[in-house]
Amino acid sequence: xxxxxxVIELIEKNLSPLETEEKRAxxxxxxxGPEDTIQALSFLKSKGYKQLSTIxxxxxxxxxxxxxxxxxxSYDDFINISVKTRIDREKAKFVTLKEVWPVAEFxxxxxxxxxxxxxxxxxxxxxxxxxxWNDIPPMRKDFDTRKFVNDExxxxxxxxxxxxx
Amino acid sequence: MKEKFKRGKWKEFLDWAQNKSLSMxxxxxxxxxxxxxxxxxxxxxxxxxxxxxxxxxxxxxxLLVTGYLSTKTLRRIIYTYEQMQEPKFVVGxxxxxxxxxxxxxxxxxxxxxxxxxxxxxxxxGCMPRxxxxxxxxxxxxQKIDSGEAKGYEEYEENIEFYHKNQEEVLGxxxxxx
Amino acid sequence: xxxMNGGIMMDKNTQTEIxxxxxHPGVPGNYGIIYDFEGDTVTEAKPNAGHLHRGFEKLMEERxxxxxxxxxxxxxxxxxxxxxxxxxxxxxxxxxxEVPERAHYIRSIILELARLQGHIFSIGGxxxxxxxxxxxxWGTLTRDYILDxxxxxxxxxxxxxxxxxxxxxxxxxxxxxxxxxxxxxxLEENRLPDLDKTLxxxxxxxxxxxxxxxxxxxxxxxxxxxxxxxRGAGKAYDLRKMMPYAAYDKVDFEIPTRESGDAWARLxxxxxxxxxxxxxxxxxxxxxxxxxxxxxxxxxxxYKIPEGDAYVKIESKRGEYGYYMVSDGSLKPYRVHVRGAxxxxxxxxxxxxxxxxxxxxxxxxxxxxxxxxxxxDR
Numbered sequence: 001x002x003x004x005x006x007v008i009e010l011i012e013k014n015l016s017p018l019e020t021e022e023k024r025a026x027x028x029x030x031x032x033g034p035e036d037t038i039q040a041l042s043f044l045k046s047k048g049y050k051q052l053s054t055i056x057x058x059x060x061x062x063x064x065x066x067x068x069x070x071x072x073x074s075y076d077d078f079i080n081i082s083v084k085t086r087i088d089r090e091k092a093k094f095v096t097l098k099e100v101w102p103v104a105e106f107x108x109x110x111x112x113x114x115x116x117x118x119x120x121x122x123x124x125x126x127x128x129x130x131x132x133w134n135d136i137p138p139m140r141k142d143f144d145t146r147k148f149v150n151d152e153x154x155x156x157x158x159x160x161x162x163x164x165x
Numbered sequence: 166m167k168e169k170f171k172r173g174k175w176k177e178f179l180d181w182a183q184n185k186s187l188s189m190x191x192x193x194x195x196x197x198x199x200x201x202x203x204x205x206x207x208x209x210x211x212x213x214x215x216x217x218x219x220x221x222x223x224x225x226x227x228l229l230v231t232g233y234l235s236t237k238t239l240r241r242i243i244y245t246y247e248q249m250q251e252p253k254f255v256v257g258x259x260x261x262x263x264x265x266x267x268x269x270x271x272x273x274x275x276x277x278x279x280x281x282x283x284x285x286x287x288x289x290g291c292m293p294r295x296x297x298x299x300x301x302x303x304x305x306x307q308k309i310d311s312g313e314a315k316g317y318e319e320y321e322e323n324i325e326f327y328h329k330n331q332e333e334v335l336g337x338x339x340x341x342x
Numbered sequence: 343x344x345x346m347n348g349g350i351m352m353d354k355n356t357q358t359e360i361x362x363x364x365x366h367p368g369v370p371g372n373y374g375i376i377y378d379f380e381g382d383t384v385t386e387a388k389p390n391a392g393h394l395h396r397g398f399e400k401l402m403e404e405r406x407x408x409x410x411x412x413x414x415x416x417x418x419x420x421x422x423x424x425x426x427x428x429x430x431x432x433x434x435x436x437x438x439x440e441v442p443e444r445a446h447y448i449r450s451i452i453l454e455l456a457r458l459q460g461h462i463f464s465i466g467g468x469x470x471x472x473x474x475x476x477x478x479x480w481g482t483l484t485r486d487y488i489l490d491x492x493x494x495x496x497x498x499x500x501x502x503x504x505x506x507x508x509x510x511x512x513x514x515x516x517x518x519x520x521x522x523x524x525x526x527x528x529l530e531e532n533r534l535p536d537l538d539k540t541l542x543x544x545x546x547x548x549x550x551x552x553x554x555x556x557x558x559x560x561x562x563x564x565x566x567x568x569x570x571x572x573r574g575a576g577k578a579y580d581l582r583k584m585m586p587y588a589a590y591d592k593v594d595f596e597i598p599t600r601e602s603g604d605a606w607a608r609l610x611x612x613x614x615x616x617x618x619x620x621x622x623x624x625x626x627x628x629x630x631x632x633x634x635x636x637x638x639x640x641x642x643x644x645y646k647i648p649e650g651d652a653y654v655k656i657e658s659k660r661g662e663y664g665y666y667m668v669s670d671g672s673l674k675p676y677r678v679h680v681r682g683a684x685x686x687x688x689x690x691x692x693x694x695x696x697x698x699x700x701x702x703x704x705x706x707x708x709x710x711x712x713x714x715x716x717x718x719d720r
Binding site for chain 3: 023024026027029050051053054056058059068071075078080082101102103105106127128129130131132138139143145146
């Protein structure tokens, strides 16, 4: 069973991260460039980090970038590793993780639905949660949900008018 | 007004009999549905008031919309409502059916239920207790007995208004008979 | 070609597609599965999700930190306290706050009571899935007695809004602790033995559940599914022991496991976890220290934490439940991502592991794995 410092040494010796940080007890965070991420995730899986908890996406609109975060966990060391990478916001594209973990197919479909990121190699990206949505992807920071609701729907009038008037 | 909806002696007898044996469709559409099992089982028993459960929409009289409706569920609820036989009643449950409730600024839920379906009665709360649900049902039974629960007639007479509102939110809607 | 009863057998190449739809007493909530079957066996399946989507992650970005504590319990309706706990833990992790000791003990008591009422409700739901309606009535009634205790502590039956960043909202009196201990005695002496005799020793239930819906430990770890699914397949794993939070490192309890990985094993594990929960609650009430129950963080409308991010997780009754929270130093959260416990099972597990079961056992598959649709629809 390894502790946090040994895991950071293992990563720095075998891969080329941009930054590593020991955040708090049993939690580590690592940053990679977009070309090295899939290889780093396969390496960590072979060293015992078998569980992919989920894939998150954060919209950094001021830097004009999306950040993808992969959360991994090991059943032997009991340590969480968050693997982060940044991609361009205008042409949002990345490689799929389906070959390494088959369950990633549905997490990537979810991100495609809400942020509009394309994943090469995952050709089944139809709508999972939304239905017939024809505006910009709703979780982006430039989608204003209160303005959308005030334009599309009417609020109830409490002066006693009937609906057919 | 159609001939069959006029209130005479036969309709008075039918209303008295129907208010004592309502069949509710068990379709849990939103988060308010977690207070339905306590109302149906032995602690706050609702079958002593004559309300039971039906398995399919074709066999039910009462549609209970428990809580918020997303647009994906609204399409299925309209299809369900148009399949039910007359006379049929809709009850709005919780504050999300009145004016949007907790999710008033969500892009995926509807804000007023009675623009799309005719509602007899609202039960306020987030979420209503089983005693409040039984109180609402007793008021509904009184309304049926006195002949004032005419939501299905209003749907037939103002069908252009309802269809226009539904298609504005959903696009094209599949109809049934 | 004629079969035994003199009828005509169907051609071998007929496949029918069916909507095991949102309006069905066999599904756990407003969720659907579309599957193809041939004869009596399912051949292909895919999920029909999204009926409960409200856009929580977008709504949380529009409200200040304290207002989200009222919005967050509505994400999972069967066990709302886990959402409040993980939100508070994420806030405290980024802000590096230390919660007082008495608050840790009270939080653990609330979480164990929530686990008890969730487990008894799900045993009742599973029994209704095979036709045993007596146990369904008993399950709903027992859960109601636990909700009476919640109403006395917090004021609400289902949504409590009690655990908040910095501690809990108010203190619990000694009279309420005595009521909780009386209820635990009542459960252990009268109600749970009746449940064992009626449901678990019934040969019909054993034949329905043994050998159905098998998932092995390797398949569960590959998917990321933990909880009774993993413990029923042989691996003793519980986040309350491996990554302890609140007051769980100060109490003594065991992790029950079974070997076979079918629906019977999962339901036996759930029943034994209830016994362990009663043991934990008695120890916590016996050892609880005195002191304050919340930190003084100033004006609630101006809560603020520095920039940073955190992924926090706890053990809910279905498995690992986590939030990824990002803060940019302002009055509102920048991003909150919810990871439900049944996310891999309800979406990926349906396409991969449902084919091969009998059509009449599809409700048993869906209910015994603990699929809760509002967690992945959000």
